[in-house]
Amino acid sequence: MKKMLLLLLTIGLLQGCSSGTDSPSTPTEQQKPPVATKPETPTSEPPATTQPTTPEKPPTNQTGQQETVYGNDIFRNVTVKKTAQDTYEIKGQASVFEAVLNYVVEDGHNELTQGSVQASTAAPDWGDFTHTLKVKKAEPNSTLTLILFETSMKDGSRRMELIIPLPE
Template sequence: MKKFLLLLLTVGVLQGCTGGTQSSVEPQTPPATTQPETPSTQPETPAPSQPQTPAEKPPAAEQPESSEGVYANDIFRKVTVKKTGDDTFEVKGQAQVFEGTVSYVVEDGHNELTTGSIQTSAGAPEWGDFTHTVKVKKADPNTTLMLILFETSMKDGSRRMELIIPLPEK
């Protein structure tokens, strides 16, 4: 009986040492600490002294794409706004939106002055061109009008991917 218990104890200890896995034991060697080779014909470039952080960049919705007055984000590109009359503005650009429908609202910071939708020449995943004239009058002369382009979510009706553009004064 003592031999049987000793045998069980030995088997239990051996199984505990192997972790219960049935894999071959390979000797572990520490990884070599070598640096990657660089071509000797190219000089090393020093790291930038101050790396850019995401906080230093303006948000994509407010960042002009290539020049002043051209706006873009993930679903809008090449969007420009030009004042064509006292209370009229021409909006042009491209959008990649569901069924080619761009929604918009013009607000003065406190009130929504006008809302509507624009039909593009193509629906997503294609980029569709659009041109639209917005007629809106300021309620208060000391306010700045903001045009907000967005895609209306078919899931819950919320605004998706807003592009906020200040309307030009002149």
């Protein structure tokens, strides 16, 4: 048994010594540090920000005004149009768990309304959604803000909020 162990140690030492003599003095491709490359981003999805994104040619509504298109990692092509006094139409696409997206409308101080909307398809696919929202300002000089988000199944917190000012 001792002879076998000694033989294996000798073979291991010889292999270790011989492999170092044949290697070149310059680093090999595996030893060189990797070159930083810019990650590829899909062209069909919006950038991963919570800031509004606008297309090259924004659509126009009936009054001739341009609509702003909003998006982030889980929402895209979201538009908000005022259809009547205190009534807004929200359209877009969402990639959310069980196709449920939540919203809150606030005026900077108070939450005026909240609810949820069902998209046509759940994540990882993009489902379409449309919702008519009726909300009245508590103060006449306030600005209403719509916040779209997904509720975390882990702890119930808001995930990936998309903040949209409602048109006057």
